[in-house]
Amino acid sequence: MGRYSKYSDKELTDLLKSGDQSAFTEIYNRYWSVMYAHVYKMLRDREEAKDVIQEIFSKLWLKATEIRSNQNLAGLLYVAARNRVLNLMEQNRVRNDYVKSIASFISEIDPSAIDHVDEKKLTQIIEQEILNLPPKMREIFEMSRKENLSHKEIAAKLNISDQTVKKQVQNALKIIRPKISNLSVFLFTLIILR
Numbered sequence: 001m002g003r004y005s006k007y008s009d010k011e012l013t014d015l016l017k018s019g020d021q022s023a024f025t026e027i028y029n030r031y032w033s034v035m036y037a038h039v040y041k042m043l044r045d046r047e048e049a050k051d052v053i054q055e056i057f058s059k060l061w062l063k064a065t066e067i068r069s070n071q072n073l074a075g076l077l078y079v080a081a082r083n084r085v086l087n088l089m090e091q092n093r094v095r096n097d098y099v100k101s102i103a104s105f106i107s108e109i110d111p112s113a114i115d116h117v118d119e120k121k122l123t124q125i126i127e128q129e130i131l132n133l134p135p136k137m138r139e140i141f142e143m144s145r146k147e148n149l150s151h152k153e154i155a156a157k158l159n160i161s162d163q164t165v166k167k168q169v170q171n172a173l174k175i176i177r178p179k180i181s182n183l184s185v186f187l188f189t190l191i192i193l194r
Contacts, residue, residue, distance in 0.1 A: 005030075009073040016064045024061055031077055032057070038078065042085045051167055052088070056080045058161040091134055091171075129176050140165055141172035 004012065004026035012030075015023035032053060040049040056077060060067075067076065130138060143154045144165075151165040158165075 010069075013067055013071065013073050014069060016060075017067055017069070019064070024064070027060070027073065028057055031074070035077055035081055039081050039085060042082075043088065048088070051163075052081065052084050054163055055084060055161065055167075058163060062159075062161065091137075126176070130172075133172055133175060137168050137172050140168040144169050 004015075004022055007015070007023070007026065009027075012023045012027050016027060035056065036049055036053050039052045040046065043049050043052070059080065060077070067073075130141065133141060140154055140158070143149045143157070144151070149157070151162045151169070154160075154165045155162045
């Protein structure tokens with residue numbers, strides 16, 4: 001393994017393209033901490049930064065054969081990190097807009113409408129929450145919950161890592177659960193205060 005540390009990025013990339021796990025490990029060891037620092041500086045969230053780095057290296061391994069031989073490895077990793085961070089920022093913006101729309105919806109509920117809220121209506125509200133998820137997250141969440149597919153099965157179908165599937169399902173639940181909990185608390189409070 002020690003000899004891999006002497007290889008240039010180009011040599012490691014060529015070995016990686018041929019499926020050499022030791023080359024991948026050397027690339028990972030060489031770039032993990034600097035990539036983490038780069039991503040953390042943009043996100044200011046340790047766990048999210050670790051998830052981004054994990055996703056980048058997973059994709060590097062899974063799509064190694066697609067890397068051009070003359071491609072700058074450091075540049076490839078930095079561009080992948082930047083793009084992933086920008087995507088996360090966009091998702092967070094969408095999520096914030098979504099939270100505002102739910103808050104607006106809840107503030108407009110007529111207390112007399114509480115009598116008409118039944119299980120069917122609650123199911124419709126949940127379905128609407130799912131439809132408001134970002135498209136890729138919604139697709140993964142529905143495959144998990146409606147089709148009862150495992151993370152591994154979803155990853156295989158969508159050609160992504162198990163970790164990405166797991167994170168997307170967790171993110172979807174983080175978005176949906178509070179909305180439903182808040183709605184339930186809101187409805188319960190209105191019933192009590194009537």
